[in-house]
Amino acid sequence: MAEAENTLAVFIDFENLALGFKHSKEDFDFHRVLERLVEKGKVIVKVAYADWSRYAKYKQQLHEAAIELIEIPKRSMTGKNSADIHLSVDAMDLCYSKAHIDTFVIVSGDSDFSPLVSKLKANGKRVIGLGMKDSTSTLLSDNCDEFIFYETLGKQERITAPGVRDIPKEKREVFELLFDTIAGLIRENKEILWSSMVKDTMKRKRPAFSERAYGYRTFSDLLEDAQKQGFIDLRTDPTSGTYVVVGFTKGTRG
Missing domain, CATH: 3.40.50.1010 (5'-nuclease)
Known part of the structure; x- marks a missing residue:
């Protein structure tokens, strides 16, 4: 929960x-x-x-x-x-x-x-x-x-990852927003990064944000793509069945 x-x-x-x-x-x-x-x-x-x-x-x-x-x-x-x-x-x-x-x-x-x-x-x-x-x-x-x-404010080193520059510009934007949001929630010492928490924070940062604008049917699809690209690690909560962001992969740094 x-x-x-x-x-x-x-x-x-x-x-x-x-x-x-x-x-x-x-x-x-x-x-x-x-x-x-x-x-x-x-x-x-x-x-x-x-x-x-x-x-x-x-x-x-x-x-x-x-x-x-x-x-x-x-x-x-x-x-x-x-x-x-x-x-x-x-x-x-x-x-x-x-x-x-x-x-x-x-x-x-x-x-x-x-x-x-x-x-x-x-x-x-x-x-x-x-x-x-x-x-x-x-x-x-x-x-x-x-x-x-x-x-x-704004002085934190941006999260980077090998291969992020190879992503098309329109998707690079959403990945950078995702990385910035996850890094911020980690900085706030959130114990569990629920996918809904990540999305809500992204929308507060960019009220017009919608994963559909970047070609994703659901927010879970966006997270799965970020994991597939090797940027983040995910796990599935056994009770709710929803994704939890474990953190950045070792190749992704800030």
Whole structure:
């Protein structure tokens, strides 16, 4: 039987992220964040807080990622905004009203969110933090169940295998997505990689994914082809009769 799927709520203190990017040579790419988070479960809430008049260039990519943008006007006297208060109130409201959400992701490095993290954990929630190295307080990162530095996203060496370049381009794409997904689930320490879990994660990474678009009648056919090509090992669960991905073959490396 497949293990229960985690459900995630993501709260983004965008101004703190922008502070971390102030001296960076690259622009913020939220798709890199989502690529990692969907390996952890189903993201059902995505909210970002900022004075968006200052960050208009990021609004398009955030809208494309279906993120709700909450406008936090700057206070005329102090020059600060109340994003941390709004974010904390909304997170706790969701904590109490939506029991099915088991994981909260706080995208910020601000130590002011440490009490929020403690409160969420006290209510039985798992808390993941994500932020820039230069703008993250150790008080926050050490208090989270897990903390991810943005700079590490997408830096993992891609899984390669002998012969993968000989596969037609249209199928090479789906194999690369499959490899990336399996590697991510292994990184998340999933005990059993059920075929349904692998497919669901692939669809979260690429919502338009369908094995039929690559010439496979079923997802099992795709897995069987990957095994036949010598990229992955499979076994059949004796109870359900469904495939379980054992892992990569020795010739496939990351």
